[in-house]
Amino acid sequence: MSLLTAFKRGALTALLVSLLPLHATAANPTPPPTPEPPAGNSIPPVSRVDADGPYAVTIERNVGPSRSGWVVRPTNLGQNGVIHPVFVWGPGAxxxxxxxxxHLRRIASHGFVVYSQTSTSSGDEMTDAIDWLISENQRSRSPYYQTLDTGNIGAGGHSRGSVASFAIADxxxxxxxxxxxxxSFDGNGSDNLRNPAAYICAEEDPLATPNCRRDYANTDVPVWFxxxxxxxxxSAARDGLxxxxxxxxxQLAGETExxxxxxxxxxxxxxxxxxxxYKNW
Known part of the structure; x- marks a missing residue:
């Protein structure tokens, strides 16, 4: 076969192949790369927020910086690579x-590490708790070592615990x-807020709810009321759970939905x- 004839046959073959349907030229296509699995540091999703979450819960009493707090947490911290957001809760007076x-068990069952201690109006015990939890997350012999999401910390409380949360909100x-x-008693609690806040109040609460309304009116950050x-x-804390x-x-676990x-x-x-x-969103 002459070189010219071979070239013509090769060109004709290439032309015919190019006219075939795409699936005929890719009978054995290279499979797409398998996507990387998620990092695994998020708490598992749930379909309900009015029931316990997927975690068994452990309570540790007489712990914390003053040895008078509770840590309520998932029993198996860090399981499957999860890093747990932190919530500091202030009880009422x-x-x-x-x-x-x-309440604390329910929140912890959803994957949060919850710290709680008797409240003061200053909220100093909340600040000390945050200091302690961050330190424990860094201490190699701590049961919380590298299992806490210290970039996602919330504070909240009921009645006096709410006042304490206003005090440290900055x-x-x-x-x-x-x-x-x-x-807040003086209507200035919202001045300390720097991040989104939720106000959950009660119809049959003639003392606190007017203050809640005033705080909402004075709030400049994204707020839901x-x-x-x-x-x-x-009943507000349990009704609002x-x-x-x-x-x-x-806000803490990134479930934007x-x-x-x-x-x-x-x-x-x-x-x-x-x-x-709601406003300022």
Missing amino acids: GTGPSNYEF DPRLTTTIHVAGG TVMDGASHT PMIVAWLRW RRTMFIDPSCEFCGPGYETQ
Whole structure:
């Protein structure tokens, strides 16, 4: 066969191949690369925020910087590479962590490490708790070593615990605060806020709810505010627990889809049973 004939046949073959359907020229295509698995540092997703999450819970009592706090946490810290967000909870006046065991267990079952101690109005115990938890996360012999997401820390509380949360809200280590049935007494609590905040208040609470309304009016950061129908000052923390869990999963765990539960014309916590407002988003 002459060189010219071979060239012509090769050119003709290439032309015919180029006219075939794409699948005929790729009968054995190279499979696409397998995507990298997620980093695995996020808490597992859930379908409900009004029920316990996927974690078994352990309570450690008489711990913390003053040896008088509780740590309520997932039993298997760091399982599957999860790094757990941190939430510091302030009990109401005249109470302590034991009065909120149900609440703390529920929050921890969703993957959060929760610290709680008897509240003061100054919130110094909350600041000390944050210091201690960050230190424990760095201490190689600590049970919390490198399992805490110290870039996502929240503070919140009920009644006096809410006041304490206002007092420390300008701490740069905080990502969010939650204020349950505990408006500031002078209306200036919101001045300390630097990050998104949630106000969860009760219809049958003639003392705290007017202060909540005033705080909301004075708030300049992104804020979400609701008054729960039929709730009292005492019941507000338990009645508001689904909101607390959902808020923490949004603000601390990065579940941005939770936004529509709060900030949306048809949001879950905006319908019957809630008098809801929000601004600055």
